[in-house]
Amino acid sequence: MFKYILKRLFYMILTLFIVASVTFFMMKLMPGTPFTNQEKLSAAQLKIMNEQYGLNKPIWQQYVIYIANLLHGDFGTSFQFNNQPVLSLILTRLQPSLLIGSQAMIIGSLLGILLGAVAAMNKNNWIDSLATFVSILGISVPSFVLGVLLQYYLAFKWHMFPIALWNGWEYSILPSIALAFSPLAQTARFMRTEMVDVLNSDYIELSKAKGNTRWQTVVKHTLRNSLIPVITIIGPLTANILTGSLVVENIFSIPGIGEQFVKSIMTNDYPTIMGLTIFYSLMFMAMLLITDILYSIIDPRIKLTNSKGVN
Amino acid sequence: MSNNILEVKNLKINFATFAGTVQAIRDVSFNLKKGETLAIVGESGSGKSVTTRSIMGLLAPNAQVESGQIKFKGRDLLKESTKEMDHHRGNDISMIFQDPMTSLDPTMPIGKQVAEPLRIHSNISKEKALKRAQEVLELVGIPNAKERMKDFPHQFSGGQRQRIVIAIAIVNYPEILIADEPTTALDVTVQAQIIDLMRELQEKLETSIIFITHDLGVVAGIADRVAVMYAGKIVEYGTVDEIFYKPQHPYTWGLLSSMPTLDIGSGKLASIPGTPPDLLDPPKGDAFAPRNPYAMQIDIEAQPPYFKVSETHYAATWLLHPDAPDVAPPAAIQQRSAEYDHLFKAGKIETPIEGGQD
Amino acid sequence: GCGSKQAQAPKDTVGISSKDIIATADSSLNTDNIGSQALVDTMEGLYRWKGKTLVPGVSTKIVKPTNNGLTYTFKLRKDSKWSNGDPVTAQDFVYAWKRTVDPKTKSQYAYIFEGIANAKDISAGKKPVDTMGVKAIDDHTFQVNLEKPIPYFNKLIANATFYPLQEKTVKKWGKKYGTNSKTMIFNGPYKLVNWNSPDNSWKETKNNKYWNSKAVKVKNLKYQVVKDNSTSVNLFQANKLDRAQVSGDTAKQMKDNKDYGEVKQNSTFFIEMNQEKNPLFKNQKIRQALSLALNRKQLVDKVLGSGCSPANSITPAKMAYDPQDNSKDFVAQTSKTGKANASYDLKKAKKLWKEGLAETGNTGKKLDLVLLGDDTDSSKKRDEFLQNQLGKLPGLKITINDVPFKSRLNRAISGDFDLVVTGWIADFPDPINFLTLFTEGASNNNGKWVNKEYNDLVKKSMNEDANNPAARWKDMQDAQNIINEQQGVIPLFQNGEAYLTHKRLKGVDFGSSGTYNQMSLYTKE
Amino acid sequence: MTEQPKKIVQVKQLKQYFNIGKANEVRAVDDISFDIYEGETFGLVGESGSGKSTTGRSIIRLYNPTSGQILFKDQDISKIKHHGPEMLQFRRQTQMIFQDPYASLDPRMKVKDIIAEGIDIHHLAKSTAERDQKVKELLKVVGLNPDHATRYPHEFSGGQRQRIGIARALAVDPQFIIADEPISALDVSIQAQVVNLMKEIQRQKNLTYLFIAHDLSMVKYISDRIAVMHQGRLMELGTAEEVYNHPLHPYTKSLLSAVPLPDPELERGRQRIPYDTSIEKGYDHNHALREITPGHQVFCTEEEIPQYQDDAASYQTEKA
Amino acid sequence: MTDVKITAASFKKLEGDQSQNQEKISAPSLTFFQDAVRRLRKNKVAVVSFFVLVLIALIAFCAPILSPRDPNAQNPNYANLPPRIANTDIPGFRGKIKNAAGIETDPYSSNGVPKDRTYILGTDYLGRDLFSRILYGTRLSLIIAVIATLVDLLIGLPYGIISGWKGGVVDLVLQRIIEIISSVPNLIVVILLLLILKPGLTSIVLAIAFSSWVTMARLIRAQTLQLKEQEYVLASITLGESPLKIAIKHLIPNLSSTIIIQTMFSIPTAIFFEAFLSFIGIGIPAPNASLGTLLSDGQKAFRFLPYQMWYPALVLCILMIAFNLFADGLRDAFDPKS
Numbered sequence A: 001m002f003k004y005i006l007k008r009l010f011y012m013i014l015t016l017f018i019v020a021s022v023t024f025f026m027m028k029l030m031p032g033t034p035f036t037n038q039e040k041l042s043a044a045q046l047k048i049m050n051e052q053y054g055l056n057k058p059i060w061q062q063y064v065i066y067i068a069n070l071l072h073g074d075f076g077t078s079f080q081f082n083n084q085p086v087l088s089l090i091l092t093r094l095q096p097s098l099l100i101g102s103q104a105m106i107i108g109s110l111l112g113i114l115l116g117a118v119a120a121m122n123k124n125n126w127i128d129s130l131a132t133f134v135s136i137l138g139i140s141v142p143s144f145v146l147g148v149l150l151q152y153y154l155a156f157k158w159h160m161f162p163i164a165l166w167n168g169w170e171y172s173i174l175p176s177i178a179l180a181f182s183p184l185a186q187t188a189r190f191m192r193t194e195m196v197d198v199l200n201s202d203y204i205e206l207s208k209a210k211g212n213t214r215w216q217t218v219v220k221h222t223l224r225n226s227l228i229p230v231i232t233i234i235g236p237l238t239a240n241i242l243t244g245s246l247v248v249e250n251i252f253s254i255p256g257i258g259e260q261f262v263k264s265i266m267t268n269d270y271p272t273i274m275g276l277t278i279f280y281s282l283m284f285m286a287m288l289l290i291t292d293i294l295y296s297i298i299d300p301r302i303k304l305t306n307s308k309g310v311n
Numbered sequence B: 001m002s003n004n005i006l007e008v009k010n011l012k013i014n015f016a017t018f019a020g021t022v023q024a025i026r027d028v029s030f031n032l033k034k035g036e037t038l039a040i041v042g043e044s045g046s047g048k049s050v051t052t053r054s055i056m057g058l059l060a061p062n063a064q065v066e067s068g069q070i071k072f073k074g075r076d077l078l079k080e081s082t083k084e085m086d087h088h089r090g091n092d093i094s095m096i097f098q099d100p101m102t103s104l105d106p107t108m109p110i111g112k113q114v115a116e117p118l119r120i121h122s123n124i125s126k127e128k129a130l131k132r133a134q135e136v137l138e139l140v141g142i143p144n145a146k147e148r149m150k151d152f153p154h155q156f157s158g159g160q161r162q163r164i165v166i167a168i169a170i171v172n173y174p175e176i177l178i179a180d181e182p183t184t185a186l187d188v189t190v191q192a193q194i195i196d197l198m199r200e201l202q203e204k205l206e207t208s209i210i211f212i213t214h215d216l217g218v219v220a221g222i223a224d225r226v227a228v229m230y231a232g233k234i235v236e237y238g239t240v241d242e243i244f245y246k247p248q249h250p251y252t253w254g255l256l257s258s259m260p261t262l263d264i265g266s267g268k269l270a271s272i273p274g275t276p277p278d279l280l281d282p283p284k285g286d287a288f289a290p291r292n293p294y295a296m297q298i299d300i301e302a303q304p305p306y307f308k309v310s311e312t313h314y315a316a317t318w319l320l321h322p323d324a325p326d327v328a329p330p331a332a333i334q335q336r337s338a339e340y341d342h343l344f345k346a347g348k349i350e351t352p353i354e355g356g357q358d
Numbered sequence C: 001g002c003g004s005k006q007a008q009a010p011k012d013t014v015g016i017s018s019k020d021i022i023a024t025a026d027s028s029l030n031t032d033n034i035g036s037q038a039l040v041d042t043m044e045g046l047y048r049w050k051g052k053t054l055v056p057g058v059s060t061k062i063v064k065p066t067n068n069g070l071t072y073t074f075k076l077r078k079d080s081k082w083s084n085g086d087p088v089t090a091q092d093f094v095y096a097w098k099r100t101v102d103p104k105t106k107s108q109y110a111y112i113f114e115g116i117a118n119a120k121d122i123s124a125g126k127k128p129v130d131t132m133g134v135k136a137i138d139d140h141t142f143q144v145n146l147e148k149p150i151p152y153f154n155k156l157i158a159n160a161t162f163y164p165l166q167e168k169t170v171k172k173w174g175k176k177y178g179t180n181s182k183t184m185i186f187n188g189p190y191k192l193v194n195w196n197s198p199d200n201s202w203k204e205t206k207n208n209k210y211w212n213s214k215a216v217k218v219k220n221l222k223y224q225v226v227k228d229n230s231t232s233v234n235l236f237q238a239n240k241l242d243r244a245q246v247s248g249d250t251a252k253q254m255k256d257n258k259d260y261g262e263v264k265q266n267s268t269f270f271i272e273m274n275q276e277k278n279p280l281f282k283n284q285k286i287r288q289a290l291s292l293a294l295n296r297k298q299l300v301d302k303v304l305g306s307g308c309s310p311a312n313s314i315t316p317a318k319m320a321y322d323p324q325d326n327s328k329d330f331v332a333q334t335s336k337t338g339k340a341n342a343s344y345d346l347k348k349a350k351k352l353w354k355e356g357l358a359e360t361g362n363t364g365k366k367l368d369l370v371l372l373g374d375d376t377d378s379s380k381k382r383d384e385f386l387q388n389q390l391g392k393l394p395g396l397k398i399t400i401n402d403v404p405f406k407s408r409l410n411r412a413i414s415g416d417f418d419l420v421v422t423g424w425i426a427d428f429p430d431p432i433n434f435l436t437l438f439t440e441g442a443s444n445n446n447g448k449w450v451n452k453e454y455n456d457l458v459k460k461s462m463n464e465d466a467n468n469p470a471a472r473w474k475d476m477q478d479a480q481n482i483i484n485e486q487q488g489v490i491p492l493f494q495n496g497e498a499y500l501t502h503k504r505l506k507g508v509d510f511g512s513s514g515t516y517n518q519m520s521l522y523t524k525e
Numbered sequence D: 001m002t003e004q005p006k007k008i009v010q011v012k013q014l015k016q017y018f019n020i021g022k023a024n025e026v027r028a029v030d031d032i033s034f035d036i037y038e039g040e041t042f043g044l045v046g047e048s049g050s051g052k053s054t055t056g057r058s059i060i061r062l063y064n065p066t067s068g069q070i071l072f073k074d075q076d077i078s079k080i081k082h083h084g085p086e087m088l089q090f091r092r093q094t095q096m097i098f099q100d101p102y103a104s105l106d107p108r109m110k111v112k113d114i115i116a117e118g119i120d121i122h123h124l125a126k127s128t129a130e131r132d133q134k135v136k137e138l139l140k141v142v143g144l145n146p147d148h149a150t151r152y153p154h155e156f157s158g159g160q161r162q163r164i165g166i167a168r169a170l171a172v173d174p175q176f177i178i179a180d181e182p183i184s185a186l187d188v189s190i191q192a193q194v195v196n197l198m199k200e201i202q203r204q205k206n207l208t209y210l211f212i213a214h215d216l217s218m219v220k221y222i223s224d225r226i227a228v229m230h231q232g233r234l235m236e237l238g239t240a241e242e243v244y245n246h247p248l249h250p251y252t253k254s255l256l257s258a259v260p261l262p263d264p265e266l267e268r269g270r271q272r273i274p275y276d277t278s279i280e281k282g283y284d285h286n287h288a289l290r291e292i293t294p295g296h297q298v299f300c301t302e303e304e305i306p307q308y309q310d311d312a313a314s315y316q317t318e319k320a
Numbered sequence E: 001m002t003d004v005k006i007t008a009a010s011f012k013k014l015e016g017d018q019s020q021n022q023e024k025i026s027a028p029s030l031t032f033f034q035d036a037v038r039r040l041r042k043n044k045v046a047v048v049s050f051f052v053l054v055l056i057a058l059i060a061f062c063a064p065i066l067s068p069r070d071p072n073a074q075n076p077n078y079a080n081l082p083p084r085i086a087n088t089d090i091p092g093f094r095g096k097i098k099n100a101a102g103i104e105t106d107p108y109s110s111n112g113v114p115k116d117r118t119y120i121l122g123t124d125y126l127g128r129d130l131f132s133r134i135l136y137g138t139r140l141s142l143i144i145a146v147i148a149t150l151v152d153l154l155i156g157l158p159y160g161i162i163s164g165w166k167g168g169v170v171d172l173v174l175q176r177i178i179e180i181i182s183s184v185p186n187l188i189v190v191i192l193l194l195l196i197l198k199p200g201l202t203s204i205v206l207a208i209a210f211s212s213w214v215t216m217a218r219l220i221r222a223q224t225l226q227l228k229e230q231e232y233v234l235a236s237i238t239l240g241e242s243p244l245k246i247a248i249k250h251l252i253p254n255l256s257s258t259i260i261i262q263t264m265f266s267i268p269t270a271i272f273f274e275a276f277l278s279f280i281g282i283g284i285p286a287p288n289a290s291l292g293t294l295l296s297d298g299q300k301a302f303r304f305l306p307y308q309m310w311y312p313a314l315v316l317c318i319l320m321i322a323f324n325l326f327a328d329g330l331r332d333a334f335d336p337k338s
């Protein structure tokens, strides 16, 4: 296991390296530079600016320097926020996004699992249809529409939650709910399909033959086995939720990272874009690793030994 | 009939499907005595599993029990509540499934799985239950049972898994053990071991066993009595010797003669041509008639009643009707009968078999 | 029920919405209004704006230049202190100004110091920083020497870029200065607390070390970035914000609300036509036709809302007044040419368009022009409207290309457009700030419209007539009339902002510099 | 056997390993050698996982052998280029019948297209009509109603499907057919149908079979010679009669003793012979298939031969 | 026991081979597709969804005929008019709307709109007819979805098949590529593409397709890995079939349900993603509308002009729900076990 994790970490670093390189060169493709359009800068200032950010060097040198700095944990300084180190920028903005993102994932996946399980157990009757409908609705409503509605009704009209802003935990509830809907819907659908399969399996039959009641069977044998594939989608979903959080952050005025991301792209803030990309990739891969480890914990058949892991 | 622990009477079961109603069980009756092994044979789709599932109360949701009774110690299981059935299952009546590879929960250590019925049905502590599970695992022949309790199903071989499944079934000393093709998925060598094991256990625990298979060889090794099913009906039942040496139903004849035996030469194997009928629309007469080389006019007109061959031997074929012409069973069957008579005469067997037309 | 606090904001705190975050609070580096507002709140330069009038800040009075308008000597208040207790001295100004001009600082606003002796050469890296014409005569006397008279110099230096900086503090924090409230000291009415870029809310509390802190009535200002209009309104109506900016349809819908108000900015938006890429635009009739085809009133009332007003001049209205008669607005004085060439008259537009096409030999041709704009909400709506209006000219098809701000600037500078919508916010409230934009060779003259007479007039106003306010005023008016007639650029509208203001909040004062003077704020329950 | 029959397949020291060099390396086939003669049925038995299918699949070149040689009609098949005419030729001459009648037919193809797949590949029909005609004939050969050509596999029973599989194999007129457990998944009553059919076709077309199964009694019935496989090695090889009636290797004996027989009386008196796999731990390169009596080979060392010969002799005395 | 008359004739042996009759199969002969369609038709929800989809698609593609007005024609004087249907009194279609103060106003009369001029779903901020815009917007969204899906199929399907079929090193490399692509946030890829290419329908479709095929490739690969071990595929190999033909004859048909279902899921994903892009301001360029741009505009005005959000949202929801239910139905229909 330990060896496996080491191996995976190695692959992660490799992938990160490639991602960093690819983004680096993609950045160079972007039209416009952060400085050439600042007409108010004198040539001398520009020169100093380019020198300071190393933009006067040939691209390959910039690349080598960038990667070398990365290895030292230095993501560079933002162009957009003068003199702000990218790392500290990301870290300041990451916290709210992580909070609402993880809450959304927890709410979404737990409720999704529950909904999917209930639907599977009542396969083909009205409860199933209702659950299916709820989950489809969850996939059908964009989070920004949902966010606006939640804010208007739950917060503004019925005073159940704060309307917006970021002044404590209760401010994270509505945005989390808005974000939770899509993972909820997706886990529910996945869970249902999977659980229907599991419910048809021989060991469930055996569990009933042992004298387990319906619920005992579900709790003891069904949930865990149905969860296995569900876990695999949670990783990518989490990564998605972090990129998609921009919209909800905007509506609820949350100082999150999503907005930062779009803004840095819009302002050609290369170091920030690259820093964020690497961060996202890191998180994405970490999620994959975590899900794989979880996977092996939940399913004893899976041994974390081969490099392919589980997709 | 007081020693009948289970009596199934006139059981009829249908399944509602898209295509229509499948008449899976069409009037099945049999009984099971304490301590005996009843084998149910018949080809795929003949209704063996549905019959046993109905005893367990584990029929699919689209099943309808049209009529019949399943009396366990005098109580009709079909009328029991869910709670009462939960109590019977795994306690009074246990079941072993066909595929040892899939009938264990892959994510639970086997010790816990074996202990589960104990925890459900008797109020004993976890430790005690696990202790008992270990004993049972030793009993079914899992080496190093104590250490292996924590292992997961995939860490065991097929034969071992089937032993574990058996351990689960017997851990509560059930009165009836239903084994639905417990060895079909196994190698011959392992199959032999499992059959030996079941025989041994039965001797020790005095359980009544319903053993389902389509392999007559296996039946010969384990059964006391045999019921032969075809298209949702029992077409012949009797003691194991009666069925194997003096079979009366042409389907049984076909089954027996399609198996190569030691001394069969390179001649053609006798086979049963054709396929079983569609239970969506079962024939009016004898369901076997279309595949029956001895079929008579009446076979397509009416279903044959059970004709009594002996006190323990009945067969549903018009051939046994007093008016029916005498037909000679296939050579292989005649040979069996002759062999039996020979053995009997030689004193190797005590009981003669009544009836028959030879 | 769910643990939410719907309690009203504390009484001693005023909640204000902000469009964006503070990018930097370093006065040398700041480039935007948000940063300026924070600096105006927390720092003080030589002067500050009170309404439309300039009042002394650290300087004891509004200084009159000596030496033919070339030397400004400021006497500084002795009681002006930094929040760490140190006095604000002339050295602080010298340091700050030199720092900004020093190319190493990479200030985008270094150019604004041009005219101060050697400033231009310093920022071009041709002269050492020490040669700059600023010096501390003593701790409380600060002297500035100009290369040539700058008639609007006093207005100019009210800008946050000219604020003092304490060398000790700036050096101590180095690059971190201005990124975080902990790295800063303040000499203004408020202090930034607990701010760390890129926070999206920040608080300013009253600075007790401020010399005039008695005059500061509101204890805390809480700025909050709110980008979504509905959220803005919801927060305002739930009393979470005392002053909330709204825009677009929301603003239009709120117009009749008693809390609604608008402020006019010293900022105009205009269309530049790329004469270099498309010689068609060299034709005056074509330019006039485009301008006349636009219904600016509709644009402002129906599309933009939020306090914008139609503009027929590149110089914003009610920004600068005749030095001889303070009631006469510069724009009003030139409105004749403006109205004649930049008000809606589709018939005339079509006629001129046809003539223009004929003159340029384009009769009957289908023209497909790209309109470059920003990708913000209001710009998009604006551009859609323009597209539609211009499309009414026969044979003209407009394709919109809305891109991010930086890309737009970049493309505009590199001439990659046919038409581009640009906005300009005054750095200081003087028409010259706008007129210089379109002289030949000016870096902002993206359309490359050239008129020699215009160039000469602008030059004259800055040189020969610099010390003669009346003549200077005349020069500027003439220049304005020329560009109006020629429609060298097509003025669109003067920008404004719409706000909802809580009834308890009084004394909102939007100054000439595009920032609020929060010292005049007070609350009345 | 008047003259030495021709060898159609020669397997020489075949080794087939999987996941070589990894932790989960499997030596599915570990150095086996045998010949199959033209026209005979060669039975291969052994427990699950003993390497039977792998052997079959190596012979039909679904795998590249790890080492060793497979000669088909004296041609080394591993030397055949993957997509050349020789390969096509080989693919015509050898065919396979699969174990699972449900998995071996593409559920989304009509029966006639399944059967005609080989005809199409090898261009054995000049026109659609000829193709249809061929399919019809094949269906008749395997005892199916030619009208069923336009149906889909799921409309057939297991036995019928298996016959479709046989028809598919026959479509290219092969000389050698590998039947990988063709009857294991079928009902007893149907098994006989398929076996009879295979025998019948063999007789008509002079086919050679490699018949893989784990049911010794059926294998004995159909085969001329039988090889017993265990853990990737051949334990015993001989004529069907010899191996079945006079098993020499303990594994074969054990296997035989486990075969259930439909005879209660025999079953009652049956003594199972357990097999102790630990003796295989001692197997090394000294062990090989060695002839004990003519045509009857056992996996053993040179030294063990006499011991097995004694064993074989005891059968003779028993008979006498 | 039996009421059948038993006569001597009853016991006459039947002649001929009875079993031959039995060989006749009673099930009707259907093609695989027909079978799936038959199952699908039994699923009422799926059928209804299908017709809803067809209807929406039809309406959307007939937008030029059906829409009452040019969707891009501005009339700023009639901006932000609420829905009104002439001569009716259906709530929500009276042409009245509550203003910020909560008082019901009649923008039609206050803007001097002629009596006979009605906008059934109201107008937007430039006085464009919302109904027409929704029609055109739906059309555009559907086009985006369909093209994106096609591209997705053309890359994802072959990629997945090759990766799964070849296995080994090829698979390893291809999977790494997928891993890298999916670990770069797709937003950045999309925005970069949009900045490099000219903004517009093509680049949006390309951008969406660029990152969306990965899921398809993954699914197809996993499925191919299983399929290639199937005995019918092995049979095809032993018959000498070439890999390309095997892919066409065996793999794709048997992957069809996966393909269809994934396609059905990626259609909504594409529509959604475009909506998201519109929200952050890089969607379809003006003046054209997509459901996404309409929604994000509507969302911004939701507080006072809720109808501007509700109607596009409603259409999107119906579309999504129909797609999802239909996909569910298809999945079940292609699963013979159901």
Ligand SMILES: Nc1ncnc2c1ncn2[C@@H]1O[C@H](COP(=O)(O)OP(=O)(O)OP(=O)(O)O)[C@@H](O)[C@H]1O
Pocket: B015, B016, B017, B022, B024, B042, B043, B044, B045, B046, B047, B048, B049, B050, B051, B060, B062, B063, B214, B279
């Ligand atoms: N849930 C169900 N719905 C519809 N038909 C069913 C259902 N369960 C069983 N059947 C039908 O009932 C008949 C009997 O099935 P059963 O499973 O008892 O056969 P079996 O004798 O156990 O066969 P096998 O040897 O294959 O296990 C079959 O025709 C089967 O198709």
Ligand SMILES: Nc1ncnc2c1ncn2[C@@H]1O[C@H](COP(=O)(O)OP(=O)(O)OP(=O)(O)O)[C@@H](O)[C@H]1O
Pocket: D018, D019, D026, D027, D028, D046, D047, D048, D049, D050, D051, D052, D053, D054, D055, D214
């Ligand atoms: N492609 C493969 N990769 C890895 N291991 C394999 C592969 N194919 C077969 N094996 C392994 O090789 C061994 C022999 O397998 P094979 O399928 O030949 O056995 P078999 O005798 O046919 O068994 P069965 O009776 O179950 O079909 C088994 O342990 C199997 O797991």
Ligand SMILES: [Mg+2]
Pocket: B048, B049, B050, B180
């Ligand atoms: Mg069964």
Ligand SMILES: [Mg+2]
Pocket: D052, D053, D054, D180, D181
């Ligand atoms: Mg095999």
